[in-house]
Amino acid sequence: MSLNTCTVSGHLGKSAELRMTGSGLAVVSFTVAVNERQRQQDGSYSDYTNWLDCTMFGKRAEGLHPYLTKGCKVSITGHLHKSSWEKDGQHFSKVEIIVDEVELMGGRRETQQPEGAPPPEPVQSASIYDDDIPF
Template sequence: MAINKATITGNITRDPELRQTQGGTSVLTIGVAVNDRRKNKQTGEWEDYPNFIDCTIFGNRATGVAPHLEKGMKVAIEGKLNQSRWQAEDGTNRSKIEIIVDEIEFMSRQQGQTASKPVQQQPQQFAPQAAPQPMQQQPMQQFAPQPMQQPVQAAPVQQAMPMMQQAAPQQVASIYDEDIPF
C-alpha cells in the first residue's frame, strides 16, 4: 500500500494563472514558497532555504478560489504529488513534481487587501435590520420569576435505563472479540 499525500504551508510566489482546457475544465496554477530552516555550519546562523512548489487546482474549486488568491498570501495546501514528464524543444527529457490540490486554506491576507475582496466563496444575504435602540434601565422587580406551570407528564425514564446498561457491555465485548483484519 502506498500513500500519496502532501501538506505544505507557505506564501504564494506569483499571481494565480486561471485557464480552461479544451474540454472546458478550469485549471488554476500557483507557486508556493516553503522555507526550510537549516543551520549554516560556517557561520552558526540559522538560514531559510526556500523550496518553490507548483500547485494545480482543477474544476469548480479553481474558479471559486482564483479571485481570492494573490501573490504574497500565506496558504495551507493539502493534496497529492504528481510528476509531469515532457520533452523540451531541445530534445531533453524534463520532469517536475507538483501538488494536485485537494484542499486549500487561506492563512492570511495580502497586506493592503481591502474589504472589497472578501475570502468567502459564497456571498451571504442578510435582511435589513433597524438601528439598535438604547437600553433603558428597568426596575429589578420586573425580572421576578414567573409562577411555574405544571410540567407535562412524561413516561418514567428509569425503566429504560437498565436495558441500556445491560446492552452496552455485550456490544463492547463483541467489538473486541473480532479479529484484526491484517
Template sequence: MARGLNKAMLIGHLGNDPEMRVTASGQSVVNFTVATNESFRDNNGNMQERTEWHRIVAWGKLAEICNQYLKKGRQVYVEGRLQTRSWDDNKTGEKKYTTEIICSDMQMLGSGRDQGGQGYDSNPSFQQPTAQKNSFRDDTPDQGGGLSETEKDDLPF
C-alpha cells in the same frame, strides 16, 4: 491493505497570482506557486534560511475559487498529492520533468487585508468536490491511485 500514501501538506505564501485556463473539455485548471521557508543552523552555528518553491495545480470548482480569492503574497494552506509529469523539449530535444502538487484542499490563512487579498477576515476552507459528496465531479486525471470498494473495506479505520 492500502498500497501507499501520497499526500503533501504545505503552509506558505503565494509567489504569483494564480493563472487559470480552461481545457478543451471545458474543465477549469489553475496553476500557482507556493514558497515555504525553513530555518537552520549551518556548520558555523549561524542561522540560515532556505526557501523552497512548490508548483500547485487545482482543478474544477477549486480552481475557480483559487483564481478568484488567492493573490500573490497571500498565506495559504494547501493539501494534495504529488504528481510528476514529463514532456519533450522541442528546442533541445531533451525529456523534461516537473513535480507538482495536485491540490485537493485549500485554506486561506492570515488576514486578506494584510497579504494582498481582497479584505477577508475569515479563513474559509475549500475542498475539491467528489462525486460521493455532491453533484460536482473531480475530473482530475487519475493515475491509478484510487481504491476499489473491496480495498476500502480492508482498511483498519
C-alpha cells in the same frame, strides 16, 4: 499499499493563473514559497525557500482563483504528481502538488477578497438557546 499525501503552508509567489482546457475544465496554477531553516557550518541559521508548483482543477479552483493573489498565505493539502516530457530532443520532468484542499490563512479580510467585490455580510451568531433545538 502506497500513500501520497502532502500538506504545506506558505505564501504565493505571484497571483494564480486560470486557464480552461478544451473540454471547459478550469485549471488554476500557482507557486507556494515554503521556508526551511538550515544550520550553517559556523552554527548560525539561514532560511532557504522552496518554491512548490501547485495545480488545482474544477469549479472550486475557478471560484478560489480571485482570492489566490501574490503574498496570500495559504495552507494546502494534496498529492504529488510527476510529469515528464520531451522538447527539442531534451527530456524534462517536474514534480507538482495536485491540490485537493486550500485554506486561506491571511490576516485582514480585505486582502482575501477579489478586487471590486462587495464587503462580506456580518455573520450572525446563533444563540445556544434557540427554539429549534429539540432538547
